[in-house]
Amino acid sequence: MSEATRDIEALIELMARLPGLGPRSARRAVLHLIKKRGQVMGPLAEAMATVAASARECATCGNIGTADICDICRDDRRATGEICVVEDVADLWAMERGQAFKGRYHVLGGTLSALDAVGPEDLGIPKLLTRIRDESIGEVILALNATVDGQTTAHYIADALEGTGVAVTSLAQGVPIGGELDYLDDGTIQAALRARKRL
């Protein structure tokens, strides 16, 4: 195998480590990139180098940006007294795409897990409690996943805020807009039925 082929093999191996790509799709992606090396591969390499050099986690909320404090934490209009707690930056981005939430975030970076020995400190929950006090937060919206660990984490945070006067809410569960009942899991249907509303 020549140097050349080794470079390509090395690239495939690095690509195959990305979530969502296995060895086979990494090979296909690299072939595609090589075919479009002018229009796609060069710009992609450059964009990646730029982001690799500049991206960092917001020291306040854990969001990803290129400054020590992220756009949302720097924006005074978002000091609404509300903090939305999410597990992951991907969830924060999903909330932002929804364009419905006007407050700030706190990214836990995971959920409490006895099995994986993840405790409140690992998730920055003490820091969240400090923020709630310092930023005079009136409402904490828990936008955690509807998994066992997500719900354990939600209850832990709710308990920690008991008696502080801070409202703790969570996203409503129900049928997604445009969702077909036939494709929903039983838990969602049950939750939607329990939360049914009079028309």
Place this chain on the structure above:
Amino acid sequence: MSEATRDIEALIELMARLPGLGPRSARRAVLHLIKKRGQVMGPLAEAMATVAASARECATCGNIGTADICDICRDDRRATGEICVVEDVADLWAMERGQAFKGRYHVLGGTLSALDAVGPEDLGIPKLLTRIRDESIGEVILALNATVDGQTTAHYIADALEGTGVAVTSLAQGVPIGGELDYLDDGTIQAALRARKRL
């Protein structure tokens, strides 16, 4: 949206154009890269830039390497008088992983298709015929996909070589090693039955 976020958005958009990644998995991949920016993202950007600058198609066979003529075409031990015809470089790589074929390749870059107006010249079939003559090839192994277009292309090449004395063969069809009948399509089972062997 700050410059920062725009850089990240631009990277996600470029990643989402890769085959096998949609917008959602591109976001997940970019988040993963940002989290591992030291160990993964930097090296990946570098590997991509290296390959983008050096990769090219072999002028003889269409394989991808970093020289004008690929390793396989340069290797005299592979002048076995056999050419294996494949649709795509990915198929060539699959054959090489099998380590069973010792000859050289010809990458068509597609199949004949009346619908998409792909003719023999578009696939370099005249060039293949020239190679067969110039490299004194005795056997052409057609390793084309078992699709309608793949088989049309195989028949076209076989017809073009009729009367030249060159043996034209194709890969055997049958049950994959370790393949469970229950998971195979009907066509494969029919082909395997037709090609059955006495034990």
